[in-house]
Amino acid sequence: MSMIRFDDVSRTFERDRSSIVALERVNLEIADKEFVAIVGPAGCGKTTCLRMVAGLEFPSAGSVTVAGRKVTRPGPDRAVVFQQFALFPWKTVWDNIDIGLRAKGMAADARRTTIERYLKLMNLSGYERAYPHQLSGGMQQRVAIARAYALDPGVLLMDEPFGALDAQTRVVMQEELIKLTRVNPRTVLFITHAVEESVFLADRVVVMTGRPGRVKEVIDVKAVRDEHQWDQCERIEDVMDLESFVRLRTHIWKSLRDEHGAPHRAAA
Ligand SMILES: Nc1ncnc2c1ncn2[C@@H]1O[C@H](COP(=O)(O)OP(=O)(O)O)[C@@H](O)[C@H]1O
């Protein structure tokens, strides 16, 4: 059974007495423990898709289901990591992660082990007592990701989580996230407009059309990654040099570029 399902999902927004068709008949299935990235031009409805899975937004037509149930509201089975580091500024790193685990009713011992584990995996050991303002943007986002993973939700939703980071930090974060997902496979829906990032991270990449957003094509990255053994590479730079990587990246890049050139088909 698929973990996330979009069935003929359309979404129209009313604005200033005109309507904007943001999404048009989106169909997509994401398997349990699969990592899927959505790329597409600005305004094509990526965030709207994610918000629908989160239960913060709803289709005008069609349906979104998670684990076989139609999404009607947010829930603890789905954790969201936004672009802006949404940490509690008055709480330490430790407490920022702990608060969700407490809410789940986890026992103190289990909470401690869980927090330590994810802090270690995200290279944050030693920063337990720091407050968000004492950390760089990259570190704050690592805390947000550790927090989301520690909650152990069935589905992780990330909306351009590295969008606010500088290029070097971003690469480090991508490496950390790859490490984390290889150790802890989870169902992830990851939104980005960065093509390379989508290819590094995802098992499949969904390319969307310009507005109204539709699924243009779906690329099976995992098949290529496994065949050409990208996981043997120590660093992202080494993956970037592989011919199989370059081929995929260029393919997606061209596919997206066509969409940037396309006129908007809906009344704005
Ligand atoms: N609440 C809203 N009200 C009106 N229009 C919206 C709303 N949310 C999104 N839109 C419009 O829907 C389209 C898709 O938005 P969004 O999902 O944020 O795109 P993306 O994340 O791909 O940039 C855009 O044209 C945006 O202006």
Ligand SMILES: [Mg+2]
């Ligand atoms: Mg967006």
